[in-house]
Amino acid sequence: MSESLDEFRARARAYIRQHIPEGVDSYTMGSDSDEEELEDVARSRELQRLLHDGGLTGILVPEQYGGQGLTAAHSEVLNEEMAGRRHPFRLQVPTMTPCMTVILEFGTEEQKKKHIPAILRGDEIWMQMLSEPGGGSDVAGAQTRADRDGDEWVLNGSKIWTTGAWWADWALCLARTNWDVPKHRGLSVFMVPFDAEGVEMHRIELLNGSKEFCQEFLTDVHIPDSCRIGDVDDGWTVGRRWMFYERSFGSSPHTLRPAGGTMATFGELYDLAHEAGRADDTQARELVGEARALALAMGQLAERIPAAVTSGRMNDQAASVIRLMGCRVGRRLSTIRWELLGSMAGAWTDDDDDLGRWAEAFLSRQVSEIGGGTTEMARNVVSERVLGLPRERTPDQGVPFRDVPMGPPSR
Ligand SMILES: Cc1cc2nc3c(=O)[nH]c(=O)nc-3n(C[C@H](O)[C@H](O)[C@H](O)COP(=O)(O)OP(=O)(O)OC[C@H]3O[C@@H](n4cnc5c(N)ncnc54)[C@H](O)[C@@H]3O)c2cc1C
Incomplete structure (x- = not known):
């Protein structure tokens, strides 16, 4: 019999409290030294191993591949119980989603038995x-x-x-x-x-x-x-699902995302407004309210679209809607933080940990609009594959690939 949500919560809570250190991890493409980065990777592998030893990895993965054979609801419970704890963030994207999900969906029995348990143990990181x-x-x-x-x-x-x-x-x-x-x-x-x-x-x-x-x-x-x-x-049959998983990684039940993201954003922004001495400033309060509304709308969309795809009401290309909205929201949130901090965000020293972080996040806010496919491409997919608008004409349609005009292979 499958473990009930309450039983699972009790087991997860007891194990996490005993074995998983407190703290918050987030992935930023920073300028850590190689040594620091490798230490982070090793820590992520250790955390993954700890969760694995407690039976808390591969929540939806069938037991014969080393998983728990449970449900997306169990995965949500795990995210809730992991709030405020260190997590193996470097093993989430793209290792769990989309790589592991692609192997699960398209891999042979032999491939799944070889790689999925190794991924869940933290022995294999995929790109x-x-x-x-x-x-x-x-x-x-x-x-x-x-x-x-x-x-x-x-x-x-x-x-x-x-x-x-x-x-x-x-x-x-x-x-x-x-x-x-x-x-x-x-x-x-x-x-x-x-x-x-x-x-x-x-x-x-x-x-x-x-x-x-x-x-x-x-x-x-x-x-x-x-x-x-x-x-x-x-490969395009595999590729289409691969892109689907990649575009919807933020809501994938295979990806560990300790709870608190939405509220943390709200709390964080509220604290930032305080820090900047603008807690009573009407404009600052509007910005915090806007951030809260955006985060709530994003959360709803990230739940509704995968559910519509699973039930067949939308095709899997609808993941591009999440991707597009996620990028717009991410970009706006970076800008809101920047606007809240005003002149404080213009210059910072190494001691201003948080300020430097938000200022850099503002400067690199476009990154998420490129990585995982650009927002322009997401718009194309939404218009052609979700809304059914006419397809853009391309010179390579129906043409054998070797006859498509192209420059010399770039190396
Ligand atoms: C943070 C980050 C992480 C990444 N990680 C990986 C990774 O792990 N693995 C990997 O393989 N790649 C990765 N990428 C690469 C990323 O997938 C590509 O940068 C992205 O797909 C765009 O490709 P490109 O840079 O070659 O731009 P191009 O394809 O050359 O496009 C240039 C510009 O033209 C626009 N454009 C192109 N075609 C069209 C069209 N038909 N209609 C409208 N506009 C169009 C694009 O939107 C873009 O603005 C990563 C990128 C980033 C920023």
Whole structure:
């Protein structure tokens, strides 16, 4: 018999109180030193292992793959019980969602038994190899090639903007396996270990000093056919679900998100208004109210759309609505914090921990509108695939990929 929500809550609470330290984790692409970043990764793996040993990982994952075989409601309970506790944030996105969810949906029995328990134990961290130097928006236009060689595939090409690849173990990789059919019909998905021979990784330094992004050069990388996910040339079937999971990661029951986000935003902003001496200022109060309304609306949307997709009332492309709204809300919240702080946000020192954090968040507020697919692309998907407006004409429609005019492969 399945564990009731009350029984699960009691078990989770007892274990978390005894084993999981208090504290708050959030993922920012900061300028931590490599040593600090690797320590963070190791801490995330340890926390994941602790949760795993307490039977608190893979809440929705079937038991035969090391999970608990429970429900999204149990996952919500876990999020509530984890409020105010450290959590393995570096293993959530993209390891749990979308990578693990893709393996769960499309992997063979052998693939699931090998990788899912390892992911749940914190032994495998996964990344996504989608974007290429030639462009990331046109995901289906991938030029990284995979050629069949007996029981193996030989991968050649380059992927870029792979966040955190340098401290990760595996990646899902979209590659072209057939050049004689239109672009969406000649792709396949592979699981690639980062330590495979022929994978050369370069780190890209951003203006703020972060070296989180990587570019991988794949030269004659041999991958066994047992690492292919889904059918040959049918990678777009996998890819569409992959994008769905990626766009709705914020509401995925597979992703641990300790509760308190919405209220914390409200509380945080209220504290910021105080800190800036503006708690009684009408304009500041309106800003805090606006933030509260946006966070509530976002929370509702993040519940309603996945429910509509699950029940078949909306197609899975509707995840782009969440993505679009999430980006707009995130951007506005950063701006509201900035506006609340006024001149205090214009200059800060290393001692002003919070102020520096909010000012940097404001400066990099566009990041979320690019990572995971740009908001322009999300608008295209919403208009064409959700609202049913006419499709944009593209010169590569129905054309064998090898005949599509393109520049030399960028390396
Ligand atoms: C924080 C962050 C993390 C990331 N992590 C990863 C990762 O782990 N793995 C990975 O593979 N990639 C990752 N990316 C890359 C990201 O997916 C791409 O940057 C994104 O898809 C856009 O691709 P691009 O940068 O090549 O821009 P392009 O595709 O060259 O687009 C340039 C501009 O043109 C617009 N545009 C392009 N086509 C259209 C169209 N048809 N209609 C309207 N506008 C259009 C775009 O919206 C954009 O504004 C990450 C990016 C960021 C910022």
